[in-house]
Amino acid sequence: MEHFNSDLYLTTTQAAELLSVHASTVKRWCNDGELPFDKTEGGHRRIHLTDLLELSRDRDIPTFLRHFTPYEGHVWTAIRQAAEGGSFHRVHSLAMGWLDRAHMKRLTWLFYELGRHPGVSFERFVDEGIRGFLVMVGQAWRDGQLRIGEEHMMTEVLIEVLIRFRELGGPDGDSTGLSAEGDRPVAVIGSMEGLRHSIGALAVRVLLERRGWDVFFLGSDVPVEDFAAMQRSRGADLVCVSFSLPATGADMRRCVRILSEFYDSTQPYSLALGGDLGEVVVFDDDALPFSRIGTFGALGDLSEALSTGFVESDPLALKHG
Numbered sequence: 001m002e003h004f005n006s007d008l009y010l011t012t013t014q015a016a017e018l019l020s021v022h023a024s025t026v027k028r029w030c031n032d033g034e035l036p037f038d039k040t041e042g043g044h045r046r047i048h049l050t051d052l053l054e055l056s057r058d059r060d061i062p063t064f065l066r067h068f069t070p071y072e073g074h075v076w077t078a079i080r081q082a083a084e085g086g087s088f089h090r091v092h093s094l095a096m097g098w099l100d101r102a103h104m105k106r107l108t109w110l111f112y113e114l115g116r117h118p119g120v121s122f123e124r125f126v127d128e129g130i131r132g133f134l135v136m137v138g139q140a141w142r143d144g145q146l147r148i149g150e151e152h153m154m155t156e157v158l159i160e161v162l163i164r165f166r167e168l169g170g171p172d173g174d175s176t177g178l179s180a181e182g183d184r185p186v187a188v189i190g191s192m193e194g195l196r197h198s199i200g201a202l203a204v205r206v207l208l209e210r211r212g213w214d215v216f217f218l219g220s221d222v223p224v225e226d227f228a229a230m231q232r233s234r235g236a237d238l239v240c241v242s243f244s245l246p247a248t249g250a251d252m253r254r255c256v257r258i259l260s261e262f263y264d265s266t267q268p269y270s271l272a273l274g275g276d277l278g279e280v281v282v283f284d285d286d287a288l289p290f291s292r293i294g295t296f297g298a299l300g301d302l303s304e305a306l307s308t309g310f311v312e313s314d315p316l317a318l319k320h321g
């Protein structure tokens, strides 16, 4: 039966997840005639999203779709496509449409719920969800379809969303076993001197905080010397510098040269340089004083490096031996 392929028909498991109840509860509602359903040729129950949402309203069971009336179906299919299908295409088109109509509250909720979905890691949420959307926003601005004020407004929405993820804590939240501030590894994070793009750096901050780090966040346009001074005064284990266009590889090399000059071997640290420069810059780990140095194009790459020992004190690093 072709129509069950529609994204708006849910399995009992999906229905249970959406309402945060046990699958057996959903089956009972079906059996008791409280929740309409159809059956596939194979005999599996399929519940239409509209029927499920009606039951959730009648019984006061909140779902994340409650913020999106009357677009629940669009949001459900878009977020599912990101979580299960691996593509953010629908999320992005929905978001562009809402930006066009200035539905800013809906837009905020859309990104918030996307990031909270268990099928979307924080890294993918930022690397594909947020960054992919902002590439479209930048394009629309360049093509004259968006005013600069609208681009700024969108940027502020995403900053607000990212900040909320600091408080939500990571999926691994308490598993780090660290609570006292003194136990935590320390990072200093900001964007390179001369750069006003700060969202990449902010995302790195939230990523590390969710992994159990203490972060000193310096924002954008930070003089290189100040990264060095802050590392020393805070005894940081890691310094992260974000680069974005219009910065170049020469800016990155200058940053590394200055940090090398200021390096104090009694207070060792690793250096993570990240961002999108449109060119690959490689540094020789052995020729430089840092414990480790790495360049990263995305949050996912840093996360992976941390898990495999880029910084020894990372709370989630897979300990060897």
Ligand code: B12
Pocket (backbone or CB within 6 Å): 126, 127, 128, 130, 131, 134, 135, 136, 137, 138, 139, 142, 151, 152, 155, 194, 195, 196, 197, 198, 199, 200, 201, 203, 204, 240, 241, 242, 243, 244, 245, 246, 247, 272, 273, 274, 275, 276, 296, 297, 298, 299, 302
């Ligand atoms: C928002 C924005 C702004 C905002 C920034 C606000 C803020 N608080 O950050 C404002 C309005 C200030 C701005 C200013 C400018 N912008 Co602007 N901006 C953008 C936009 C739309 C989004 C950038 C963004 O935040 N992306 C989301 C983040 C998450 O992505 P990201 O920075 O790439 O970070 C990811 C990775 O690179 C990596 N990463 C980044 N840093 C780090 C660090 C570490 C340690 C790690 C591990 C990983 C990592 O992980 C992140 C997640 O995936 C882009 C569009 C685009 N195509 O990117 C244009 C864009 C980058 N801007 C552009 C331009 C031209 C400018 C201006 C020069 C405009 C002007 N004439 O004034 C100025 C630059 C001023 C300056 N000196 O920096 C161009 C650059 C083109 C070029 N070839 O140079 C772009 C591409 C727009 C376009 N299509 O033309 N911009």
